[in-house]
Amino acid sequence: MAQRTPVKEQFSRLSPASRLALAVFRVRAAGKPAGIPGSLFLGLTSRCSLSCLHCKYRGGAGDLDLPYPLALAALREAAALGVPKAVFFGGEPLLYPRLAELAGAARDLGLFTELDTNGQELTFARARALARAGLSSVMVSLHSPSPEEHDRLCGRGTYQKAARALAAALKAGLVTYVSSCVFSAGPGERDLRGLLAFAKDSGAHGARFLPYSPRAGASRLPAALAAALRREDPAGFAGTCLARGRRGCAAQRADILYLGPSGDLRACPYALAGLGSLRRGTLAAALRRCGRAARGPVRPCQKRA
Amino acid sequence: MAGAKQNSGISAAVTWRKTGDEAVILNLETSEYYSLNETGTFIWELLAAGKPAARITEALSAEYGVTADQAAEDLADFLKDLSKLKILSRETAK
Numbered sequence: 001m002a003q004r005t006p007v008k009e010q011f012s013r014l015s016p017a018s019r020l021a022l023a024v025f026r027v028r029a030a031g032k033p034a035g036i037p038g039s040l041f042l043g044l045t046s047r048c049s050l051s052c053l054h055c056k057y058r059g060g061a062g063d064l065d066l067p068y069p070l071a072l073a074a075l076r077e078a079a080a081l082g083v084p085k086a087v088f089f090g091g092e093p094l095l096y097p098r099l100a101e102l103a104g105a106a107r108d109l110g111l112f113t114e115l116d117t118n119g120q121e122l123t124f125a126r127a128r129a130l131a132r133a134g135l136s137s138v139m140v141s142l143h144s145p146s147p148e149e150h151d152r153l154c155g156r157g158t159y160q161k162a163a164r165a166l167a168a169a170l171k172a173g174l175v176t177y178v179s180s181c182v183f184s185a186g187p188g189e190r191d192l193r194g195l196l197a198f199a200k201d202s203g204a205h206g207a208r209f210l211p212y213s214p215r216a217g218a219s220r221l222p223a224a225l226a227a228a229l230r231r232e233d234p235a236g237f238a239g240t241c242l243a244r245g246r247r248g249c250a251a252q253r254a255d256i257l258y259l260g261p262s263g264d265l266r267a268c269p270y271a272l273a274g275l276g277s278l279r280r281g282t283l284a285a286a287l288r289r290c291g292r293a294a295r296g297p298v299r300p301c302q303k304r305a
Numbered sequence: 306m307a308g309a310k311q312n313s314g315i316s317a318a319v320t321w322r323k324t325g326d327e328a329v330i331l332n333l334e335t336s337e338y339y340s341l342n343e344t345g346t347f348i349w350e351l352l353a354a355g356k357p358a359a360r361i362t363e364a365l366s367a368e369y370g371v372t373a374d375q376a377a378e379d380l381a382d383f384l385k386d387l388s389k390l391k392i393l394s395r396e397t398a399k
Contacts, residue, residue: 016333020320023331023338028324031340110324 011205015173021136022175025112028084035287038250039085039114040078041258041269042071044096049120052154054181054212064261068098070278072105074259077283079109083257087114089269091261094121100133107134114139116179119165120158127165127172137175139208140166144180145194163202170203178204181212182225192225193232200237207238222249241268254290257283313355316394321353330392339390344369348383358384 011019029038046064075086086106093099094117106113119140140162144150147159169176178199182192199207211221226242241249250256251268258266263279265286275286318334328346331338341349347368351361358380365376387393
């Protein structure tokens, strides 16, 4: 009747609530039905407090928020389908007015939740309040171990605030990750090592690296990044869209479904092809289209052409 | 996060949550976690509510249409497993 599955030592520092949320997530992820994604990404808003050089929303995407009833409907359907995790995405999701309420609703539906944030607005008080509301984990964007390089990309002073947000999330007992955009795996390997060291030294529970290519069209960077991580991080502290030992990226495997602030559905936040709209259809219908689209050759991790 | 009543016999280091028909139990001391199927979850919820073994046996028998003897045996086996895993801090089968 009972199964036994150990949790990594590093997670023993989490709050009891976060550890339990992680255990529940792992059980649900392991038992997830075939063809159901591991994560629903909710693009809660196109608004952001920053204007990072590499961001697709730079230069204005309007002030668009995902209507709360639509966000809630997405969470309910995702939970019913067996999706184990919801990721609060943006823009900057901390600017979404009813974020705490949504985190609570997701928790009540049994979903593990993750906040993907630039960290500029994440104080300890806010992190603690969100943890109490039901948030399970935080991913803080930090694109370089060099404060000067990060600030060059995101704005003066942003590195310091992001580093503080990382500390705040850890102090609040949340599962905490560093998230970085990687622009090249060759010359950028020094940064990769530096970021890995920084994330580990900060006490983060892991890191995620997103390959970013400014040119539209197929890119070799995702595979190069995955190979670099296998060399630099054999223990698997860091992840990328190309999971170790699996073919294709998370979007190509239909392991992610993204809902944008306008209600549009895509295979991931950076995918070019649309899968419909939640205003006129369902997540299930988008997943059926996703399965067909994922067999195509285009890598989604590209800036819009 | 669900807690257990003090007289349930469940270790104070254990926390759990029900998700769908399945309970997930986490031992905070060992960091090991377990998932229970529907029957295990049924028993677990009664245990966590502090119900004595006799009541749990009766409920099992009624819910699953098994004899009282079979229900008592199933419960005893389950409690033994939980004790081995240090999820129960004391025997509650009596």
